[in-house]
Amino acid sequence: MNQKRNINICWIALCLILNFSAVAQEQDDTPLDISIKTILTDFQNEAISLGIDYARSLDSLFQTKDILLAQDKSLFQLTPGIHVQTGTEDAFSSIQLKLSGIFMTFKTTYVGNQVTPDLNKGFQTFPISLGIETNNRFNTLNTLAEAGWVPWFKKNPNGNMLNPFRTIRLGLFVQSGYKFNFVKDSLAITCPKDTLNLCDGEADESHEAPNSFLLRAKGSLKIDTQNLITVGNVGLGLSGAAHGWYDIKNNAWYYRAQAALRMYFSRQNNKYFDIAYQKGSGAPNFNAGSQFGMGLTVAF
């Protein structure tokens, strides 16, 4: 029954992909990344994991002027987006719909007698977002507001970013919202406390109680070497990310860590094959299980 429903969800997701893809080809600035992986879950289930990142600028959505506020040493730009991770069997699942923006501060300089931001001196970005996060069963739904800080570092005089910061990104965030519950407790997927590491990958393992307010601090670290070395026509690189959440209200910690050996098949780095490992599902389930898999990602 669950497997049939999960397969149906995958079909729905694929239909959405085709729809988004068709729209993207017609109108937009390539806003879509799709990844399909075969994975092995904690229950040794062979499953399919499907990931979708979709973001487009407001001007391409509505064919009107985008929201960009330009001040003397700062700017603010607003963009909607969708992130979906789902799959068959007990693959991790999360769906996030967000209206996001960045506030950015910088120094300026003149290039060709035109004033422009001088990113080489370093700059600060402050991402903010309003949205919802749920899983592919839609049995919980969190409304969430997020504000964060992502610094971008200076470059040295010869143009290269100071190592190791060239490929590392750091982000700090505060998240607050409300968790809604749409099913009776008897139908909810829960996980015994003493089997946290071997529980169904779809289970909600957070300490956040249904129908209550949420307050989290989040720290993220990301490394992406992109095309590090080239072997024949294939580029090889490493990609990794670690996200930690501190549940302030319940004094609990959650995490998601992922690492991948990445093989690029195009000079533009928009088609790549990953051999990847992920520990922890992240929001909203904060499932502590793990997945190992391989698959292809294409950015349209």
Place this chain on the structure above:
Amino acid sequence: MTHKQLQSVMKFQLKYFNNSEVKITDDTIHREILSRQDGFGYANSKYIYRAVIRWTLIQNKQDDKAWPKHWIDLSVKELALKILTAE
């Protein structure tokens, strides 16, 4: 703002995000340098680049027009021309 001036600004901004040995020229395709995967959420090189170029246009008294389809697959020269001549 002339095409040459906008191209100079674009090349200047692309240099910050260039983590490879690729030399930035008028013929550099934006996708070779920019990505949505190198940051968190919209704090990534593709969206930051677009924002700073739009900021530059606004602050230099140019119209903030909608960008062309698939701009990331255009070269510096092509995108500068399309931005300044868009209806």
